[in-house]
Amino acid sequence: MFNNSSAGVEDEKSPWTQRGFLASAAVVGMIAVLGVVLAFTGGSEGDVQAPAAPPPAAAPAAPPSSDTNASVCGLEPSSQAIPTKAPNAAWKLRGKVAVPSAPKTFGPGATADGVPSCFAHSPTGALFAMVNIQAAMTALAQEPGRYPIDKVLRMIAPGPGRDVLKNAAKRAPVATKGAKASGAQVAGFKIIRYEPESALIDLAFAGGRPDVAGYVHGQSTMRWEDGDWKLVLAQNGGPFDAVQPIADLTGYIPWRGV
Secondary structure (H helix, E strand, C coil): CCCCCCCCCCHHHCCCCCHHHHCCHHHHCHHHHHHHHHHHHCCCCCCCCCCCCCCCCCCCCCCCCCCCCCCCCCCCCCCCCCCCCCCCCEEEEECCEEEEEECCCCECCEEECCEEECCCCCHHHHHHHHHHHHHHHHHHHCCCCECCHHHHHCCECCCHHHHHHHHHHHHCCECCCCCCCCCCEEEEEEEEEEECCEEEEEEEEECCCCCCCCEEEEEEEEEEECCEEEEECCCCCCCCCCEEEECCCCCCEECCCC
């Protein structure tokens, strides 16, 4: 399913666009994909790319005096500054993946049917939303039986990637029983860009096995819609624009729960 060439391969070789991949629950199993990349790179520094230096943090914007699109569960937007250190969180396992939780400040303020929701309208809220949503997508994809596309779509912003995922689920609605995730864990982050209605976030992951060294990273866009953060899928239906190996966490703020 995945060759050992680094990320950035041709679309026809991408695991997100391979027919068998899209026809299974693993269409949203990004943690599994990250684990495969780690397994093939083995933490080797021969082909890894050092992450680019993070851009200067944007000047903190004043919190909106009247948020006409307030959080669905009333969370205050709080600071609009891009975080420069790891935010406090209680970490909980979602499947095999540790996810951050701060329900009274950043979110998720609610979880129903395995779908986390209600995140603060702030850069940190977007970060919490991204990690929780992607982990939830992976966990839902591993459930046996019919693929829970309706649940997944509640977390996804409208766009071409959402349409690809929805159409793939129609063609192959039954999930793969026993689908496994690698257990790759969030290791660090950097918020590349933040605006009141969108955020571009880069996550670094560490391997879920002791014999796998090194890291991989991927970028995703979060969009504020209807009082909550939604994940914008890549045009091929994947949760990341690209997944690449990196040598270390230079340029990232270390942040992990396990």
